[in-house]
Amino acid sequence: MVVAVPSWQAQKLVPDVNPPGAGEGILNIHYAFQSGVKEPEFLGLVSSLTQWVFVRPDMASVTVSAAGRALAEQPDVLAARCWAEIAGAYGWAAEPLPPYRVIKEKRATFDQSPDGLKRRSGPETSIPNLFLAGDWTATGLPATIEGAIRSGARAVAALPAL
Numbered sequence: 001m002v003v004a005v006p007s008w009q010a011q012k013l014v015p016d017v018n019p020p021g022a023g024e025g026i027l028n029i030h031y032a033f034q035s036g037v038k039e040p041e042f043l044g045l046v047s048s049l050t051q052w053v054f055v056r057p058d059m060a061s062v063t064v065s066a067a068g069r070a071l072a073e074q075p076d077v078l079a080a081r082c083w084a085e086i087a088g089a090y091g092w093a094a095e096p097l098p099p100y101r102v103i104k105e106k107r108a109t110f111d112q113s114p115d116g117l118k119r120r121s122g123p124e125t126s127i128p129n130l131f132l133a134g135d136w137t138a139t140g141l142p143a144t145i146e147g148a149i150r151s152g153a154r155a156v157a158a159l160p161a162l
């Protein structure tokens with residue numbers, strides 16, 4: 001059996017596992033908006049709350065990684081602030097604010113501090129037929145899809161032959 005759940009769930013489910021805890025959150029805001037672009041494009045902003053803007057013909061989406069204290073802000077405040085930033089960058093009208101959806105993922109990543117990294121483990125557990133996968137295991141990569149894939153490959157490689 002391979003358990004492939006977030007680290008804070010693995011800690012509850014698997015004995016003797018002491019994985020990194022939850023790390024940083026990610027903020028996403030999606031605006032329903034006729035942007036005028038024909039092909040999807042994206043832009044990185046600096047000196048702003050907004051970090052990345054992904055623009056499609058009928059939508060603009062903002063990503064803020066390691067969103068920290070911004071996650072405590074009210075959705076309407078965040079939506080207005082990021083819209084002002086991206087409208088300024090693209091030369092769009094700052095008002096009216098388009099319809100939006102704010103998504104706060106408070107536990108988007110595992111704890112990638114030096115202490116958290118020390119707690120990443122390989123796929124083996126103290127139970128012979130129970131293995132671990134997940135981006136938080138010792139993949140050599142940060143909290144990414146690629147890390148999750150590598151962890152799955154390592155868990156499968158560790159399985160005893162049937």
Ligand SMILES: Cc1cc2nc3c(=O)[nH]c(=O)nc-3n(C[C@H](O)[C@H](O)[C@H](O)COP(=O)(O)OP(=O)(O)OC[C@H]3O[C@@H](n4cnc5c(N)ncnc54)[C@H](O)[C@@H]3O)c2cc1C
Pocket residue numbers: 004005006009026028105107108109133134135136143144145146147148
């Ligand atoms: C908003 C956001 C944006 C991101 N952007 C990027 C990006 O651009 N590029 C990138 O590489 N990575 C990105 N990541 C990180 C990437 O999503 C993760 O690294 C990856 O999904 C981790 O995969 P995983 O299989 O380890 O865990 P998860 O994808 O978290 O899968 C764990 C699964 O376990 C299930 N589960 C939880 N608890 C239990 C339980 N008790 N019992 C059974 N099942 C359970 C969950 O429902 C989930 O399906 C982002 C993450 C977030 C949150």
